[in-house]
Amino acid sequence: MRTVARLVVLLLAAVALPAALGAPTALGTLSALNAPRTDGASPSPRPVRYDPARPTAVVVVGDQGAVVSDTLAPFEILASTGAFNVFTVAPEGHPVPLTGGLDLVPELTFAGLENLLDGPADVVVVPAMPDVGRPTTKPVTEWLTTQVNGGALLLSVCNGAAVVASAGLLDGHEATAHWLRIDAWAKTYPAVDWVSGTRFVDDGQVISTAGVLSGIDGTLHVVRRLVGAKAAADAARAIGWSYDGSGSPARTEQKRLVPSDAVVAFNTAFRWDRPRIGVRLDDGVGEIELASVFDTYGQSLAVSTIAVGHGPVRSRHGLTFVPRSETGAGLDRLVVPGTTGPDVVPGAEVVHLHRQPGFPYDAVLRDLARTTDVATARWTARVLEHPVDGLTLDGPAWPWAETIRPLALAALGVLVTLGVRALWRRRRSVGAEAAPTTGIRSAR
Template sequence: MRTALLRAARVAAVVVAVLLLPVGGAAISAVATFEALNAPGPARAVPAASPVRHDPAKPTAVVVVGDRGAEVSDVLAPYEILAATGRFNVYTVAPQRRPLPLTGGLDIVPDLTFDDLATRTGGVTPDLVVVPALPDDGEPSTAPVTDWLRVQADRGALFLSVCNGAGVLASAGLLDGRPATAHRLRVGRYEGRYPGVDWVHGQRFVDAGDVVTTAGILSGIDGTLHMVERLAGPAVAADAAAAVGWRHHRAAPAVTTGIAVPDPVAIVNAGYRWDPAVIGVLLTDGVGEIELASVFDAHGGQSLAARTLALTAGGAAVRSSHGLTFLPRAGLADAAPSLDRLVVPGVAAAATRSFGQVPGGPAPEYLHDRSGFAYDVALADLAGSIDVATARWTAKALELPTDGLVLEGPAWPLAPTALPVVLGLLSAGALAGGARLLRRRRRGP
């Protein structure tokens, strides 16, 4: 019995030794990959707020951004939909007005602080508060947000959470005793953390009266259109869906279900792309908010396969089609030599093609020069430039319906997949060599 246990222990030790290098390297790489998603940018001057006239005759909708930023699509997709209707005063709000990171490295300067909002509206409570996923939900650092949310709830505001924004509402105690949903990769964790909430699986959104929660990231589009329909009517919601190219309105696409763990390709991308491609994303005035989000989330966020770097031609701030303020992290001329690709988002930019190739840098690629929903175009580009498996994983993480979506390109990330195999063989070789040397020493000269 003792001999068998010793043999088992030796085998286990060998297995651990062989896996130590590939698994340890993957763990270090994965941590760095996920930390980069919400990493803040450099210190920069804060530009003046966009001059927007508040119309007291319209309902007010606000999209919250936390002190550590938020998920890029959770913020920008609801914002554009609400703004596109023309029926709301729409603002981004935060505890402080300073550059805040959205996933993928896009820095937004919120329109207003919470106090500025009260001044702008004359103390009137916003009609709708949109809560995106925050990187620190459930942590004490979200207190300025959760405290403010409780006050708005007491004053009768409606809430829409997008993706893991449900965790922010739950941590504020605003979902207790209610049905709610969240992203499939987090809802199981929330069930243990917030047992007072009736967590729902497999629905794109759950309407609990004064609180609507949505599942994965782009389920927030369905939730936002649902709120528009409630507040402004079905015709307005249908027009808003058409304006942003969301062809799934009222189609009730399925929500991804199954085991709540990343796909193998996500593990490969996060753990074994040790030198990921750097994609410069050139920001231009008037770009659509959803167009921006589609690039930063598909390429620099959910795919885990590349890094996106926000640039402008002169290093100055830009304003999007509905007035949001974004800051670049570098100027185009300085960053160009370090880029693997240069992508220019937006239909308007594709129409003008006003940027040429910068010396030492890649030629600009006008991503949205083809028709279709912005994320469909971004996913097709991801499949062609990276691989189809990564694009399919990214669609699943985004909760983007793939019916009718054509993805063509390499089938699988072969080079990153080969890396752990090579590392395992190196570990095994080193272990065998060490064992052989030890046996020689034991035998003596």
């Protein structure tokens, strides 16, 4: 029993220091992904242009934000076809944080959209939101219910399916979601027929997609269904996305966590020297180009990003973004998304990632592998559900410094515990030797 107790004490000692030092870092890293801005800036969006002859597609974001790729990739694809009125909508009009620190000013509030249209939107895109299942999403879920009851076609992207499921709108429907969370959603929302191993599921009025970039496949399917096969193929070609044009969802092997995925735990908890990258915002930048930078670095949990620029910026298709820093002072690098933007910025190393043609995420994954490590880039591609077959990733193989830190802390905890135990036993032994010997006094 004593041996078991000693082993338990040593195990706790090995865990205590890594947990005490790693947990705050991990919590800070995760909470920063959707941290709201604190300066109260709230510029007006562009005036919307509405053509009543076109169907209307909207991308909804909650008050606490959404995943950046889930939001911006469907928006750009739908907007680039020229066949839709496309707007971003939210319960309120203030800037909302997209993952990685990109603040979007919604073009319309729910009330504003109601004033614009005679009825529901034709297509509603639902990205993953950080507060799914919480009371703060109630304005979104109630609005979604109204839209679906009015006949809107619903497209959920990634874990946006859980937002839809929390409203009860997927009950009795087949649906899919991100491979990391789909089992959890199956337990939380058992009335949904969850399907794994597919890029998207079309169940009539509701289309759902798997993780992150599977949203591109789902959006192209919406375009094919409502506009035509040629429009979908043209949209895919414009962003460099591989698209077979069949209209059928690609089957994929259901992903599971593998030992190499431990890299994310090391990055999240023990990358104490996390690089800080400024992302330059300039008018005319593509929405998918922006998303590729913020989401690739953000999903890696190995790099922190901040939007840099002067005043509100309008993207290629008219979205309004608000930078959080003007100068980017104190940053390690300045990344410029898109094909334009400055070549020189005083006091910063400027990196252009999209000057060469290709799918925008490829260039960012290559940069992530080069500047961090290949294991982190591969983990990020798995989270993004972006196939990397044929994509060359060069860089260090593994984040060895971040791996050694918890091991060293565990060893230190064990050594300190053994040292304290040895010191205690020694003092106890010395005390026993110094104690006076009790004898029998002779009677007088």
